[in-house]
Every structure is written in C-alpha cells, then in structure tokens.
Amino acid sequence: MEKKEYPQLGETLFSETLPNGLRLRVIPKPGFRSRYAVLAVNYGGAHRRFRLDEELIDTPAGVAHYLEHKMFDLPDGDKALDLLSANGADPNAFTAAGATCYYFQCTEHFEENLKLLLHFVTTPYFTEETVRKEQGIIAQEIRMGEDSPESAVYYRLLGMLYARHPIRDKVAGTLDSIRDITAETLYACHKAFYAPGNLCLCVEGDVDPEEIARIARQTLPAEPGPLPEADFGEPEEPLPLERLHRESMDVSAPLFLIGAKLCPRAKGREALRERLIASLALRLLVGSASDFYNGLYARGLLSRDFDAELDFSAGLGTLLIGGESQDPEAVLRALEEELDRVKREGLDPARFERAKRASLGARLRGLEDFEGLCIALAEGVFEDYCALDASELLQSVTLAECRDYLCSRLTPEHLALSIIEPRRR
Amino acid sequence: MELTRTEILPGVWLNHLHTEKFKTACLSLNLLTQLKRETAPMNALIPYVLRRGTTRYPDMEALTARMEELYGSAVEPVVRRIGEVQCLGFYASIPEGEFLPGGQSVLRPATELLGQLLLSPATRGGLLLPAYVDSEKEKLLDVIRSRVNDKRSYAVFRCVQEMCCFEDFAVGRLGGESECEAINYKKLTRQYHSLLQQSPVEIFYCGRASLRELRADLRDALITLPRGEIDYEIGTDLRLNAIEDRPRYVEEALDVTQGKLVIGWRLGDCMEDPDQAAILTFNTVFGSGSNSKLFRNVREKLQLCYYAGSLTDLHKGLLLVSSGIEFDKLDAARDEILAQLEAIKNGEISEEELRVAKAGLASDLRAMCDSQGELEGFTLSQALDGLDYGPLELAALVEDVSKEDVQRVARSTECDMIYFLKGRDPEEEEDEDDPEEDGEAIEKQIEAILEAEEEKDE
Numbered sequence: 001m002e003k004k005e006y007p008q009l010g011e012t013l014f015s016e017t018l019p020n021g022l023r024l025r026v027i028p029k030p031g032f033r034s035r036y037a038v039l040a041v042n043y044g045g046a047h048r049r050f051r052l053d054e055e056l057i058d059t060p061a062g063v064a065h066y067l068e069h070k071m072f073d074l075p076d077g078d079k080a081l082d083l084l085s086a087n088g089a090d091p092n093a094f095t096a097a098g099a100t101c102y103y104f105q106c107t108e109h110f111e112e113n114l115k116l117l118l119h120f121v122t123t124p125y126f127t128e129e130t131v132r133k134e135q136g137i138i139a140q141e142i143r144m145g146e147d148s149p150e151s152a153v154y155y156r157l158l159g160m161l162y163a164r165h166p167i168r169d170k171v172a173g174t175l176d177s178i179r180d181i182t183a184e185t186l187y188a189c190h191k192a193f194y195a196p197g198n199l200c201l202c203v204e205g206d207v208d209p210e211e212i213a214r215i216a217r218q219t220l221p222a223e224p225g226p227l228p229e230a231d232f233g234e235p236e237e238p239l240p241l242e243r244l245h246r247e248s249m250d251v252s253a254p255l256f257l258i259g260a261k262l263c264p265r266a267k268g269r270e271a272l273r274e275r276l277i278a279s280l281a282l283r284l285l286v287g288s289a290s291d292f293y294n295g296l297y298a299r300g301l302l303s304r305d306f307d308a309e310l311d312f313s314a315g316l317g318t319l320l321i322g323g324e325s326q327d328p329e330a331v332l333r334a335l336e337e338e339l340d341r342v343k344r345e346g347l348d349p350a351r352f353e354r355a356k357r358a359s360l361g362a363r364l365r366g367l368e369d370f371e372g373l374c375i376a377l378a379e380g381v382f383e384d385y386c387a388l389d390a391s392e393l394l395q396s397v398t399l400a401e402c403r404d405y406l407c408s409r410l411t412p413e414h415l416a417l418s419i420i421e422p423r424r425r
Numbered sequence: 426m427e428l429t430r431t432e433i434l435p436g437v438w439l440n441h442l443h444t445e446k447f448k449t450a451c452l453s454l455n456l457l458t459q460l461k462r463e464t465a466p467m468n469a470l471i472p473y474v475l476r477r478g479t480t481r482y483p484d485m486e487a488l489t490a491r492m493e494e495l496y497g498s499a500v501e502p503v504v505r506r507i508g509e510v511q512c513l514g515f516y517a518s519i520p521e522g523e524f525l526p527g528g529q530s531v532l533r534p535a536t537e538l539l540g541q542l543l544l545s546p547a548t549r550g551g552l553l554l555p556a557y558v559d560s561e562k563e564k565l566l567d568v569i570r571s572r573v574n575d576k577r578s579y580a581v582f583r584c585v586q587e588m589c590c591f592e593d594f595a596v597g598r599l600g601g602e603s604e605c606e607a608i609n610y611k612k613l614t615r616q617y618h619s620l621l622q623q624s625p626v627e628i629f630y631c632g633r634a635s636l637r638e639l640r641a642d643l644r645d646a647l648i649t650l651p652r653g654e655i656d657y658e659i660g661t662d663l664r665l666n667a668i669e670d671r672p673r674y675v676e677e678a679l680d681v682t683q684g685k686l687v688i689g690w691r692l693g694d695c696m697e698d699p700d701q702a703a704i705l706t707f708n709t710v711f712g713s714g715s716n717s718k719l720f721r722n723v724r725e726k727l728q729l730c731y732y733a734g735s736l737t738d739l740h741k742g743l744l745l746v747s748s749g750i751e752f753d754k755l756d757a758a759r760d761e762i763l764a765q766l767e768a769i770k771n772g773e774i775s776e777e778e779l780r781v782a783k784a785g786l787a788s789d790l791r792a793m794c795d796s797q798g799e800l801e802g803f804t805l806s807q808a809l810d811g812l813d814y815g816p817l818e819l820a821a822l823v824e825d826v827s828k829e830d831v832q833r834v835a836r837s838t839e840c841d842m843i844y845f846l847k848g849r850d851p852e853e854e855e856d857e858d859d860p861e862e863d864g865e866a867i868e869k870q871i872e873a874i875l876e877a878e879e880e881k882d883e
Contacts, residue, residue, distance in 0.1 A: 010448065010524060031446050034792040085716045086777070088784035090792075107788045133728070140731030143683045144749055147576050250680040252570035289489040297485065300560055303567045304473075324567060354493035361497030361520040364448045368797070423680065 062173015
C-alpha cells in the first residue's frame with residue numbers, strides 16, 4: 001500500500017488499487033471510537049445514457065436512486081440495513097447526480113460490517129414483486145420533495161441553466177419515469193456500473209489499512225468488470241437559457257437561488273486547483289467578510305440563511321448563491337455590480353490573504369468530519385485527484401487567478417435567478 | 426478525555442474537556458435563563474445583535490475580518506431551548522495552533538474576541554444601536570415566520586404548540602412573532618444587562634489547552650462581566666398527564682401534496698425519577714432507526730408512509746412521532762402507530778429487537794466522544810440536569826436496560842395530541858378567486874394561518 005504523510009494536517013493516507021480495480025483509501029485515526037466506511041459508485045442520477053460494449057443504453061430518470069433503495073435486499077431475504085443496524089452500525093446511502101454512496105459508521109464489529117457493506121453492494125437481488133413494492137415508498141419520497149421549496153427553487157434553476165444535461169432532472173425521477181422501472185432495468189444498471197473497477201472504498205477510524213485491503217480482496221468480485229462511459233449529451237453553452245423565473249408556493253418570504261454554469265476545464269490535480277480558485281474567488285466575492293454580503297445584510301436584503309456554494313458533479317460545475325430576500329432581484333443587481341467592480345478595481349490583497357487563512361482554517365475543521373472527508377476522497381478518486389492535497393494547493397493560489405476567474409467565468413450574463421414567492425391569498 | 430467542571434467567576438462554570446484528538450478546539454459560552462413567552466424573542470435576539478459589532482470591531486465586516494485573521498476562528502451566535510431553559514450565547518470553533526503556519530495558537534485572541542462580543546457591544550449613550558437591533562429583529566421575524574417552509578418540522582412544532590398550549594414550552598426556541606415585534610433597543614438593552622447580571626453561565630471547552638491556561642484566558646476576557654444575584658431558580662415545569670381524557674385532535678390545511686401526521690404523548694409518571702437510559706432505549710425500540718417498530722411496520726411492512734420516527738424530550742417529558750403520509754392514510758397510519766406502542770406496553774419486544782436497539786444506542790453514545798459539537802450539547806444538557814456522567818457512562822447504563830424497563834416507559838405514556846397537516850381542498854382554491862362571495866371565510870382562514878405561523882419553531 002502506498003503511504004503518504006500530511007504533516008501539516010497531522011494525517012496519513014494509505015492508498016491502493018486492487019487487482020480487481022477497486023480504489024481504496026484509508027485514513028487511520030488512533031484514539032477515535034467511530035469508524036466510518038463508504039463504498040462509492042461512480043454512477044448517479046445523471047448517468048442516464050451510457051455506452052457499454054459499443055451499445056448506447058438509455059434509462060429512465062430515477063434508476064440510480066431506485067437501485068440504491070433495492071440494493072439493501074439480500075438473496076436470502078435479509079435486509080442489509082437491518083443486519084448492519086443489528087450490529088450496532090449506523091448504515092445509510094444516498095444518490096447524488098454524480099455518484100451513489102453506501103456507508104456506515106460504527107464503534108464495534110467494524111470488520112464484520114465492512115464485509116457486509118462490500119457484499120451487499122456487489123450482490124444484486126431483485127424480484128418483480130419487491131421492485132414493484134418499492135414504488136410506493138419512492139413515490140412518497142418524490143411527493144415529499146414536491147412540497148420542498150428548496151428543491152423547487154434548485155431544480156427550476158438547473159432547468160434555466162442547462163439545456164440538455166440530465167442534471168436538470170430530479171435524481172429520484174418522477175412518478176411517471178419510475179413507473180417503467182423493472183427488476184430487469186435494475187439488473188442491467190447494476191451490471192454496468194457496480195463492478196469493482198467503478199467503485200471506491202474510503203475508510204476512516206482506528207483501523208489497520210492492510211486488513212481492510214485484505215477484506216476487500218476477499219469479499220469483492222475478482223474481475224474489474226465493465227467500465228461504462230456516461231453520455232451527458234453535447235457540451236453545454238456557457239450562458240443560461242433563461243435568466244429569471246418566478247413561481248409561488250406556501251412560503252413565508254421569497255426564496256431565491258442565483259446560479260451560473262462554470263464549465264470546468266481542467267482534469268486531475270488541476271481540476272482540484274481550479275475548484276480551489278473558484279471557491280476562494282467565491283469567498284472573496286460574496287463570503288461573510290465581503291462588501292457584497294455585509295452591505296446587503298445591513299440593508300435588510302439578505303436574511304440569516306444566505307449561502308454560496310459550488311457544486312462540481314457529473315462533469316459540470318455550478319455556482320449556487322441563495323437564501324431568503326424580500327427583493328431577490330436587488331440581490332442579483334448588487335451581485336452584478338460587484339462583479340463589475342472587481343473587473344474595474346481588482347481584489348484587495350489584504351483581504352485575499354485573510355480569505356486564504358480562513359479557508360485554511362475551514363479545511364482543518366473539515367478534517368474532523370469523517371463522513372465529509374471520506375466522501376470528498378471518493379469524489380477526488382473519480383476525478384483523479386486527492387482531496388487531502390487541497391490545503392497545500394491552496395497556498396499556491398494567487399490573487400490574479402481569483403480575479404481572472406471571476407472576470408472570465410462570471411460576467412453578469414452568466415447569472416440566472418430562480419425565485420419562489422409566497423402565494424398570495 | 427477528562428471533564429473538569431469549575432466555577433471560574435460567580436455563577437460562571439467552565440466545563441473543560443482536555444483532548445488532543447481534534448484539529449480545532451471548541452469553546453462555547455451560554456447564558457441560561459427561564460423560557461418565557463414575553464422574553465423569549467428578546468433573549469433569542471441578543472447574541473445576534475452582539476454579533477453585529479463591538480467597540481473595537483464596530484461592524485460585521487471588521488468582526489469577520491478579525492475572525493479571518495485568526496484563521497477563520499468562527500465565533501457565532503447560538504440559541505437553544507433545553508426543556509424550558511433558554512440558552513443563548515456563542516459557539517466558537519478555533520483551529521489548533523499546531524496545524525497553522527508558524528504553529529502559533531490563536532486561542533487567546535479568539536477568547537478575547539468572544540469576551541468582547543459578549544461584554545463590549547457597539548453602543549451609543551450606553552444603549553445597543555437601534556440600527557442593529559431593528560435589523561436583527563427583522564431577521565429574527567423572518568426566521569420565526571419561515572417555520573412554515575419546512576412542512577416536516579413545522580408539523581412537529583405545531584403539534585407541540587397545541588399540546589403544550591398552557592405551557593411556556595409552546596413558544597419554541599425563539600418565541601413568538603407578536604412579542605418579537607414589540608422589541609425596541611431600549612428594552613433589549615435592559616434585558617441584556619439583566620441577563621449578564623443574573624444568568625448562570627455555562628462555558629464548554631474541548632481542545633488541547635490546559636485548564637490553567639484556559640481559565641486565565643477566560644478570566645481576562647470576562648473580567649468586566651457584571652455579576653449580581655444569580656438566578657438559580659430556572660427550570661422546566663413538568664406535566665405528567667394529558668390535558669384531557671381523550672387525545673385532542675387538531676388539523677390544518679396548507680398547500681402540500683403529502684400529509685404530515687404528528688402524535689404527541691406525555692412521558693408520564695416515569696418522569697418523576699427519569700431513567701435516561703430506559704427512556705432512550707424505549708425510543709429506539711419504538712421509532713428511532715431502521716430496526717424500530719415504526720420503521721419496520723408502518724413504513725416497510727404496511728407502507729403507510731415514507732417516514733415515521735419517534736423522538737423524546739427528556740427535559741420536558743414528551744414523546745413525539747412524526748410521519749409523512751398520503752392524505753387518505755390518516756386513520757390507518759394513526760392506528761398502526763398506536764398499535765405499535767400498545768405492543769411495547771404488552772411486552773411484545775423480542776430479545777433481538779432489544780439487543781439491537783441497545784447496541785445501536787450505546788454505539789451512538791460512544792461515538793459522541795468523537796464529535797465536539799455533540800459533546801458540547803450533551804455536556805450542557807447534563808449540566809442543566811445536575812448530572813455528572815458522560816456519554817460512555819450512559820452507554821454502559823443502556824447495556825443494562827431490561828425489557829421490563831422499556832415496557833414501563835411505554836406504559837407510563839399518555840397520548841395528548843394528534844395533529845394532522847393536510848392539503849388544501851382544490852374547491853376552496855377556486856372559491857378564493859371570488860373575493861366577493863367568500864371574503865369572510867378566506868379572511869378567517871388567513872387569520873388562522875397567520876396565528877399559527879406566529880408561533881412556529883424551526
């Protein structure tokens with residue numbers, strides 16, 4: 001196993017790619033009781049169309065999520081969720097646009113739980129009856145999402161930004177799209193995407209990395225399996241399709257989300273660097289120390305729940321700035337003015353240094369979160385970089401890079417605004 | 426890890442947990458005060474007004490710039506409700522010097538900043554700045570009004586509000602809208618001073634600094650804290666029985682596609698001498714996690730809902746079940762939830778169910794030692810109850826819980842409230858388009874909604 005020390009972070013990372021293609025990452029944490037493992041699949045809600053053995057396969061929206069629900073069924077009638085819980089573990093799973101993750105956290109019986117995790121994720125077992133039965137549960141989950149203003153404002157924005165990319169559609173699909181999903185569909189997708197070569201296992205806790213590698217070799221299939229190629233359609237144009245959209249729901253105050261397509265270009269370690277530049281630039285533009293944020297907050301145009309983030313997944317990068325405001329359009333105008341100002345005046349070097357310090361502190365804080373770190377490691381594996389390199393790389397990011405990023409990727413024309421207004425009664 | 430609890434100033438208690446496990450230290454300071462309808466929003470507002478500016482760093486920009494200099498040492502307002510005690514103050518997360526360039530600790534300047542935030546706010550003529558007070562008041566009002574946005578937590582809030590309508594607990598963590606609207610900067614300044622003088626203070630620290638070092642830093646930072654007669658009489662009013670013989674029923678209609686059913690019980694006689702371990706185990710068997718009776722039966726077996734889970738409030742003595750259901754499944758879901766509780770009362774708990782519940786709960790408690798945030802919350806809650814054991818001791822107590830203990834908790838419960846959030850009738854929607862005809866009815870409806878929104882929690 002390859003061992004790499006990160007003395008400034010006080011962490012050690014063990015890495016290995018097994019003969020079956022599984023990528024393994026382990027961070028030992030002596031003195032901690034919790035142990036956390038995530039088995040991530042490079043397959044999410046957006047992987048609807050893919051090429052496998054020369055054949056182009058199309059699947060309905062919501063398959064990856066449906067599959068995640070059904071993976072917990074084992075052939076002998078057991079449910080993996082129950083078995084893990086019975087062992088005192090806290091198991092769960094989620095499906096995002098770009099990946100599906102199965103994970104557990106426990107304090108005892110770690111190795112047994114790990115075997116179970118590796119076993120159930122690579123053992124498909126579906127019958128027409130159990131698949132049909134799940135429809136009711138997933139339909140309820142979809143309907144619950146329909147009542148969520150956050151979900152509505154988000155998916156509306158994605159629809160305004162992206163013309164074709166399947167990220168536009170809800171990960172869970174729609175009541176219509178899940179209707180046609182059968183056991184056969186699930187088997188086909190499992191076969192295509194759940195082979196060891198398409199998986200990544202990340203573990204953190206007081207564990208022995210060699211022992212984890214041994215368990216993985218023993219439990220997982222020996223063959224790497226197919227490596228399907230996702231087809232997300234023609235590349236997207238950089239500008240949004242629609243710049244302003246309003247809808248109403250039962251909310252107390254207008255909810256807004258401003259977004260932009262970032263069209264990431266780099267690969268591997270450079271991709272991580274590009275993300276760090278973007279995130280530092282965003283902190284400078286709208287972070288809690290920025291003129292933009294403080295000005296609008298003091299003027300009463302932003303409430304307490306303002307948030308700005310970057311989402312890089314399924315080959316895309318999306319800027320998301322949102323919260324509650326009595327006047328979302330004024331927030332958009334202020335953002336456009338701020339971007340213009342950066343273009344004219346540049347960024348303040350003293351603020352840049354402070355922002356870097358704050359980012360460093362935030363990354364250090366992020367290390368305390370096993371789940372967050374393991375999932376970030378897995379994302380990095382699928383993108384061919386190491387998430388733990390971020391703190392060191394951050395040091396090399398320059399003021400000019402942040403300014404150029406803002407000036408080239410985020411002109412006012414790039415921005416779209418989605419609003420959910422209170423329903424008038 | 427060892428917890429030491431010492432009084433460092435009159436009525437100011439430091440809970441010091443020394444550990445080298447983490448890369449950031451956590452330092453929180455909480456003023457404790459009785460939760461009351463009249464003062465709840467004022468108390469909830471104070472840390473946010475203080476966070477707007479100090480004499481040295483007069484606005485948020487200057488404050489945030491200082492925090493960024495200290496490697497993003499975030500000192501943020503926190504407002505909690507533990508039973509009927511309102512806890513307000515700041516939670517700071519401070520990177521450990523060892524991992525910073527230069528290796529210099531920022532604990533002392535961060536502690537200093539915490540002290541300034543608490544004790545040296547930006548003022549004019551000794552009064553909190555009206556601009557800050559008004560602006561934060563509007564934001565708090567927004568938060569209070571936004572309770573309706575998340576229907577799942579809104580339904581839980583409404584159930585508790587209806588159930589505890591005669592108790593201060595019903596006002597929630599932040600208090601109600603009308604009391605919030607009545608706040609002005611003079612009243613708020615008075616309340617701020619009275620809190621500083623009278624509130625017991627609980628400080629929690631978890632990190633690498635020694636008790637000696639931290640105590641010195643804190644004493645310096647809090648040297649100007651004016652202490653008067655400390656109010657130790659704060660606490661929670663326990664009601665053991667349901668208000669009426671039969672559970673009350675309340676329903677409400679909003680634009681939702683999925684109904685929310687919430688059922689509330691009083692934990693009852695078992696709260697006279699509450700056995701934390703037994704109550705938590707009961708809750709796990711009943712409705713917490715994927716092996717619970719509610720998950721397995723109401724969700725998996727009968728598919729009556731997307732989610733159904735239970736939670737208990739050990740301070741106020743409440744049990745709540747929250748579920749998301751189709752509108753027409755109300756009766757079936759309610760009956761099944763009640764039937765599952767009946768089953769526990771009758772001792773229908775398999776050895777396996779009990780073992781699994783205890784193992785999961787004990788594991789969660791032990792894992793708490795790996796999270797500063799959870800340790801902080803747990804320690805504060807124990808301090809309020811005058812309990813001196815930690816999560817590991819509680820985990821050991823859980824291992825000893827018997828089936829009879831769980832049964833006893835279930836038997837002690839009394840169902841008090843059934844709350845249902847349903848969708849709006851489509852015909853009503855049409856009617857609303859005709860203001861002439863239905864003006865009065867709509868007005869009443871709006872009034873009801875506004876009243877409801879007034880007192881929702883997050």
